Amino acid sequence: MNPHTRFHVTPHQPFGLLIGPAFSGQTVEQLPVSELRALAREHHLLVLRGFAPTFRDSPSLTRYARQWGEIKMWPFGAVLDVREHHDATDHIFDHSGVPLHWDGMYKPTIPEFQLFNCLHAPAENEGGCTTFLNTRALLADVPPAILELWKTVRVTYRIQKVVHYGGEVCSPLLVADPRDGQWVLRYNEPAEKDKRFLNRHALEYHGLAPEQVEAFEQDLHRRLHDPRFFYAHTWQPNDVVIADNFSLLHGREAFTARSARHLQRVHIHGSPVCHNTALAHAGDGLPIATQG
Numbered sequence: 047m048n049p050h051t052r053f054h055v056t057p058h059q060p061f062g063l064l065i066g067p068a069f070s071g072q073t074v075e076q077l078p079v080s081e082l083r084a085l086a087r088e089h090h091l092l093v094l095r096g097f098a099p100t101f102r103d104s105p106s107l108t109r110y111a112r113q114w115g116e117i118k119m120w121p122f123g124a125v126l127d128v129r130e131h132h133d134a135t136d137h138i139f140d141h142s143g144v145p146l147h148w149d150g151m152y153k154p155t156i157p158e159f160q161l162f163n164c165l166h167a168p169a170e171n172e173g174g175c176t177t178f179l180n181t182r183a184l185l186a187d188v189p190p191a192i193l194e195l196w197k198t199v200r201v202t203y204r205i206q207k208v209v210h211y212g213g214e215v216c217s218p219l220l221v222a223d224p225r226d227g228q229w230v231l232r233y234n235e236p237a238e239k240d241k242r243f244l245n246r247h248a249l250e251y252h253g254l255a256p257e258q259v260e261a262f263e264q265d266l267h268r269r270l271h272d273p274r275f276f277y278a279h280t281w282q283p284n285d286v287v288i289a290d291n292f293s294l295l296h297g298r299e300a301f302t303a304r305s306a307r308h309l310q311r312v313h314i315h316g317s318p319v320c321h322n323t324a325l326a327h328a329g330d331g332l333p334i335a336t337q338g
C-alpha cells in the first residue's frame with residue numbers, strides 16, 4: 047500500500063467521520079478519492095482537518111473536485127465563493143443565518159455531494175458555523191404515526207431569483223434517496239420571523255389541514271434541531287468538508303458583519319445524475335395553508 051495514501055479516521059459526533067493526516071505535510075490531494083467517496087456515502091459527512099494547506103485558489107479546488115465525479119456547473123462556474131457581500135440582495139451573501147435546505151432544490155439537477163474548502167475561518171465568537179442535519183438518523187427516530195403523516199406532506203417553495211437560484215418547486219417532505227431508495231427528508235425551513243433575512247422564501251403546505259400547520263411546524267422544527275442529529279461545524283483554516291446533499295440538510299448560523307469568513311463550495315453530481323422531480327410538480331395540488 048502506498049504510505050502516502052493512508053489517513054486517520056475517527057468517529058465524529060453526532061455523525062460523520064473526522065479524517066486526519068497520517069504524517070506531517072500530507073495534503074488532501076494525496077488521499078484516495080474512491081475510498082473517501084465510499085466513506086462519504088456511508089457516513090454522510092467527512093471533516094478533513096489538519097492536512098497541509100491544499101487548495102489556495104479556485105483552479106486547484108476544481109482540479110481536485112473533478113476526481114470526485116461530474117461537477118455541477120453554475121453561471122459563476124464550478125466554485126462558489128461563499129463570503130459576505132456588502133451589497134448583498136440574497137441571504138446567501140449576507141451575514142444572517144441560512145435555514146436548513148438542500149442544494150439544487152430550484153435547479154433541474156441535484157448534486158450528490160458538496161465539497162467545502164475553508165480559505166478564511168471566522169474569528170472566535172464571530173459565529174458562522176455551517177449546520178448539518180442527518181435526516182436518515184432523524185427519520186429512524188421519528189414515531190411511526192408522525193412518519194406516516196410526514197409521508198403525506200408536500201411543500202411548495204417560492205423565492206425570487208435575485209442571485210444564481212430561485213423560482214418555484216413542490217417537493218414531498220420525504221423522498222427516496224436515489225442511491226438506495228431509503229427515505230430521506232427534504233425541507234427548506236422558513237426563515238425566522240422578525241430577523242433580518244434578505245430575499246425571504248415562502249412555503250405552502252399540501253396534505254395538512256390549516257389548523258394542523260402550526261403544530262406541524264413546531265414539532266418539525268424541534269426534531270430538525272435535535273442535537274443527536276444536528277451538527278454545527280466551527281470552521282478552521284484549510285478545513286475540507288464533504289457533505290452528502292442527498293441525506294443531509296444544511297444551513298448556516300449568523301455571523302458578525304464584515305467577518306473574514308470565506309468558504310469555497312463545489313457540487314459533485316452522483317452517477318447517474320439526480321434529476322429534480324420537484325420542479326416538474328411545481329404548481330400541482332391545491333394549496334391549503336400558506337406560511338410566509
Ligand SMILES: [Fe+2]
Nearest residue numbers: 147148149296
Ligand atoms: Fe446550500
